[in-house]
Structure formats: structure tokens, C-alpha cells
Amino acid sequence: MTPTRAAALLPPRRLAAAGLGNFLLLGLLYPMLGPALPTLSEQFHLSGKGASLLLSLNSAGAFAGVLLAGTLSRSWPPPRRAALALGLLAAGCLGLVLAPTFGLALAASGLLGLGFGVLDLTTNVWLSTAYGERSASMLNLLSASFGVGAVLAPLAVGLAGGDFHLPLLGCAALAALLLPLMFTLRGASGEVAPTATFTGRSRALLLGFVGLFLTYVGVEGGVGAWEVTHLQGVLDLSTGGAASITALFWVSFTLGRVVSAALALRLEPARLVVLALLLAAASLALACVPAAAPVAYTLTGLFLAPVFTTGLVWLARTVPGGGATTLVFASAFLGPVLFSPVVGAFKDMYGPTAIPVTLLGVTLLCLAVALGLRRALRP
Structure with a gap:
């Protein structure tokens, strides 16, 4: 149909x-x-x-x-x-x-x-x-x-x-x-995307995109999950007060999605992803300063916003096929599985101040993957 x-x-x-x-x-x-x-x-x-x-x-x-x-x-x-x-x-x-x-x-x-x-x-x-x-x-x-x-x-x-x-x-x-x-909607059966055939090069690129999205969602989910704990620990806020500040991350994230729609018309996907991750790394470095942490996390939401959607466009242009998108989409959810225990372990060892430092490390890893992909795709 x-x-x-x-x-x-x-x-x-x-x-x-x-x-x-x-x-x-x-x-x-x-x-x-x-x-x-x-x-x-x-x-x-x-x-x-x-x-x-x-x-x-x-x-x-x-x-x-x-x-x-x-x-x-x-x-x-x-x-x-x-x-x-x-x-x-x-x-x-x-x-x-x-x-x-x-x-x-x-x-x-x-x-x-x-x-x-x-x-x-x-x-x-x-x-x-x-x-x-x-x-x-x-x-x-x-x-x-x-x-x-x-x-x-x-x-x-x-x-x-x-x-x-x-x-x-x-x-x-x-x-x-x-x-x-849902029961009032008469939907046709979901169509199955054709299975893509991957060459050795496309497999390597697909693996790179898996790494990009896995680390990105690790950062995005990590900020959303650990910001309250960090702000509570370093600013002596109540849980309710810290949670209210966390809402600013998502306000700026939503605003960033709107802004990125305009930026995507001017910048190629690879360049926009790399630029966004660079700025996000800078803002997370600023979050290591307790007094600046609320503003820094808000900026982080703004800078992270373009990465996922623009990255999907970059993926579709590089490794076309529904199978690639589904695999990368699924793998992205493994980011918090892998990195949340790391953040928790460092928080136990060094206290709440270790949270933004660990998230900064994951962001730099994500940036390194993005730079590697961009370099591999240059003619």
C-alpha cells in the first residue's frame, strides 16, 4: 500500500x-x-x-x-x-x-x-x-x-x-x-524496509555511526539523569529545586531543535554535528565550576540539540537503507546502559563533582568519533 x-x-x-x-x-x-x-x-x-x-x-x-x-x-x-x-x-x-x-x-x-x-x-x-x-x-x-x-x-x-x-x-x-x-485508527500493516547490502567500507562506516549515536545518547541521557544529583551535591539544593533547574536543560534543548532547523540549511550535517559537540564539550567543562553549573547545563542542552536529528540525516546520506537506521536507532539506547554505571562509579569514588567531568569525557569520545567519520568520508 x-x-x-x-x-x-x-x-x-x-x-x-x-x-x-x-x-x-x-x-x-x-x-x-x-x-x-x-x-x-x-x-x-x-x-x-x-x-x-x-x-x-x-x-x-x-x-x-x-x-x-x-x-x-x-x-x-x-x-x-x-x-x-x-x-x-x-x-x-x-x-x-x-x-x-x-x-x-x-x-x-x-x-x-x-x-x-x-x-x-x-x-x-x-x-x-x-x-x-x-x-x-x-x-x-x-x-x-x-x-x-x-x-x-x-x-x-x-x-x-x-x-x-x-x-x-x-x-x-x-x-x-x-x-x-489507537483502536479508532485504521492503519495498514507496517511496511518492511528492504534489507540493505553492506560492503566492507559501509560496514565500517555503519559501526562508526553506531559509536557516534551510542556515545551521544550516553551524554544526553547522562545530563538528564545526573544533573539533579550533581546540583544537589555541589549547591546544597533540595531535590525539588534541582529538578526545576533541570527543566532549563530541556527548554534550551527544545529551542536548539528549532534553531538547528535553520542551521541545517547552511551547514553540512558533518560540520554541524562536530561544531555542536565542540560547544557541548565546552559547556560541560564550564559545568565543573559549581556556581556556573546551572547555566552550563542549560547551554549544554542548546548545543546538544542538533546532534541526533542532524546525525540521522548524515547517516542516511552516507549509509542508505532502513536496516542501517534501525540498527543505529536501537544501538543509541545502549549509551546509558554502558555509561550510567561509569558515571555512578566515579560519583561514588570522587563525589558529585565527578559527574560533569565524566560526562565531558564521554562527550570528547563522541566528538572523536564524529571527527573520525568526517575524515573517513572526505574525498
């Missing part, structure tokens, strides 16, 4: 509402664990390394969710996959709120990640074809609600005095409200 015909089968207003709602929910959940980490650490008496397991399990679940969504796309239409994801997310939210033990909290965190991965990939791929020639503009428009959610989540935790339970219950309620909407 062609994208144009598929669009005709989907009520545009209801599909737009589903897209807005799904992206809003994803935006609310994406940064939620970071502001919740101090409360969870106190509740279950966790060290920094122990708390990092919650982040790692969440990211591992998201990785598995992307793979599950790709597998189900062969037989399940997008609304059905989205409904499954919403059910998983609602269950994960309730599980984390009600978990009496750390083991059950870990399981709930993994379940949240699983639902997140399924909904993230399903919604992005679904909307990228559902509106025919207007798909690109509609996807950009609808996905703006992700940024809104990412700003509201830490603010909600901050207003609740650092208590994440009520905001998570709100996310569960939103997932439940969106669930019936």
Missing part, C-alpha cells in the same frame, strides 16, 4: 492527536528517572552505582523495545504496536510507583524502557509515511510535543518537592487515555 493511500485510511485529526499524545508521553517519561533518582536512592538505600542500574535497565529495555517494534512491524499495524507500547508504559509507571523492593523497581524501570522503545520507533516510522508528501513537515510539527513533555516532567517533580510518584501516575493516566484512540 502506498503512503498516500495509507494516509487516506487514517483520520487526519485523530492521527495528529495520537502523534501529539504519543510524543508528549515520550517527552514526559524520557527525563523522569533523573529527577526521581535522589528519592529512589533514599528509598532503597542505593549508592551511585546502584542507582545507575535503574538507568541501565531502562535503556536496555528501550533497546529491546526498538528491536521488538521492528519485529512486530512485519505483522502488526502501527496502531496495534502503539497500543501494546501504551499498555507497557502504563504498567511500568504503576510498577515503579508501587514497587516495595529495589528488585521490583528495576523490573518496572526495564518495563518502562521496553514500552518507550516500542512507542518511540513505531510513532516515528508511522508518521514519517502516514501523511504522504506532507509527512516530513507533520513529523517535525507533531514531535515538538516531545520537547514540551521533557520540560514539564522535571518541573512536575520539582513542584512535588522531589516526589516522582504523582507525575508518574499522571503519565500512566495519559497512556490509558491514549489507548482507546
Whole structure:
């Protein structure tokens, strides 16, 4: 079935509402664990390394969710996959709120990640074809609600005095409200992208892009997860106060996405990615100065914003094929799995001041990968 015909089968207003709602929910959940980490650490008496397991399990679940969504796309239409994801997310939210033990909290965190991965990939791929020639503009428009959610989540935790339970219950309620909407959409079966044939050079480049996205999401997720803990430790802030400051990271991140749309018309993807990572490294170096940390993290959000979306364009031009994009998309979720325990371990050894230093190290690693890719692709 062609994208144009598929669009005709989907009520545009209801599909737009589903897209807005799904992206809003994803935006609310994406940064939620970071502001919740101090409360969870106190509740279950966790060290920094122990708390990092919650982040790692969440990211591992998201990785598995992307793979599950790709597998189900062969037989399940997008609304059905989205409904499954919403059910998983609602269950994960309730599980984390009600978990009496750390083991059950870990399981709930993994379940949240699983639902997140399924909904993230399903919604992005679904909307990228559902509106025919207007798909690109509609996807950009609808996905703006992700940024809104990412700003509201830490603010909600901050207003609740650092208590994440009520905001998570709100996310569960939103997932439940969106669930019936999915069953009103008549979607065609998701189309399977043709399998790409990779040469030795394209395999090497693909591996490079896997490294780029893996380290990038490690940085982005690391700031979102550990900023509250760092600000609490070096500025003696309450959890609620630190969580409110964290919202500025996502405000600037959302603004950065808008600005990067204009910059992408003037700069080639490789150059924009490298420039953004250079500036992000500088701002994270500034975050090592306690008094400057709130401003530095806000700038970091602005500078990191272009990397993921511009990197996807760079990937598509370098290694075309749906298989490459799916693999890189899935691998990106492994970033926090690998790097959150590292941040937690250094925090345990050297205190909260080690958090921005470790994140700076990961950013420099990401920058090195980007520079290596750019050099390898020069004629």
C-alpha cells in the first residue's frame, strides 16, 4: 500500500492527536528517572552505582523495545504496536510507583524502557509515511510535543518537592487515555524496509555511526539523569529545586531543535554535528565550576540539540537503507546502559563533582568519533 493511500485510511485529526499524545508521553517519561533518582536512592538505600542500574535497565529495555517494534512491524499495524507500547508504559509507571523492593523497581524501570522503545520507533516510522508528501513537515510539527513533555516532567517533580510518584501516575493516566484512540485508527500493516547490502567500507562506516549515536545518547541521557544529583551535591539544593533547574536543560534543548532547523540549511550535517559537540564539550567543562553549573547545563542542552536529528540525516546520506537506521536507532539506547554505571562509579569514588567531568569525557569520545567519520568520508 502506498503512503498516500495509507494516509487516506487514517483520520487526519485523530492521527495528529495520537502523534501529539504519543510524543508528549515520550517527552514526559524520557527525563523522569533523573529527577526521581535522589528519592529512589533514599528509598532503597542505593549508592551511585546502584542507582545507575535503574538507568541501565531502562535503556536496555528501550533497546529491546526498538528491536521488538521492528519485529512486530512485519505483522502488526502501527496502531496495534502503539497500543501494546501504551499498555507497557502504563504498567511500568504503576510498577515503579508501587514497587516495595529495589528488585521490583528495576523490573518496572526495564518495563518502562521496553514500552518507550516500542512507542518511540513505531510513532516515528508511522508518521514519517502516514501523511504522504506532507509527512516530513507533520513529523517535525507533531514531535515538538516531545520537547514540551521533557520540560514539564522535571518541573512536575520539582513542584512535588522531589516526589516522582504523582507525575508518574499522571503519565500512566495519559497512556490509558491514549489507548482507546489507537483502536479508532485504521492503519495498514507496517511496511518492511528492504534489507540493505553492506560492503566492507559501509560496514565500517555503519559501526562508526553506531559509536557516534551510542556515545551521544550516553551524554544526553547522562545530563538528564545526573544533573539533579550533581546540583544537589555541589549547591546544597533540595531535590525539588534541582529538578526545576533541570527543566532549563530541556527548554534550551527544545529551542536548539528549532534553531538547528535553520542551521541545517547552511551547514553540512558533518560540520554541524562536530561544531555542536565542540560547544557541548565546552559547556560541560564550564559545568565543573559549581556556581556556573546551572547555566552550563542549560547551554549544554542548546548545543546538544542538533546532534541526533542532524546525525540521522548524515547517516542516511552516507549509509542508505532502513536496516542501517534501525540498527543505529536501537544501538543509541545502549549509551546509558554502558555509561550510567561509569558515571555512578566515579560519583561514588570522587563525589558529585565527578559527574560533569565524566560526562565531558564521554562527550570528547563522541566528538572523536564524529571527527573520525568526517575524515573517513572526505574525498
